[in-house]
Amino acid sequence: MSFHYQGGWYFERITQRPDRSDDGTVRIYHEYITEMGEHKQDFQLIIDADSWASIVASVSQNGEEDRRFYDAKKFHMKSTVPVSHTFRKV
Numbered sequence: 001m002s003f004h005y006q007g008g009w010y011f012e013r014i015t016q017r018p019d020r021s022d023d024g025t026v027r028i029y030h031e032y033i034t035e036m037g038e039h040k041q042d043f044q045l046i047i048d049a050d051s052w053a054s055i056v057a058s059v060s061q062n063g064e065e066d067r068r069f070y071d072a073k074k075f076h077m078k079s080t081v082p083v084s085h086t087f088r089k090v
Helices: 049-058 068-076
Strands: 009-013 026-033 039-047
Touching: 039 049, 049 068
Parallel strands: none
Antiparallel strands: 009 026, 026 039
16 A cells, blocks of 8 residues: 655555565655556655654754664564653643
């Protein structure tokens, strides 16, 4: 299942491998509709899980510092990442 961002840009996790394995690879592609109504792709980029985690960590507010890369990778690979919540009494 792909996530449609806008303007024909899609992001998806590649999980359709012959052995049904999921190594966290991400595919980004651009799709457009021709005048004949056909769906065509004119761009595709395949990104491995480590590079994807690095991208996510790098564009976070403080960049790829401390353990952000490892947190991004754990989150992407379905591991539990601690999330801190602040509650205050009203």
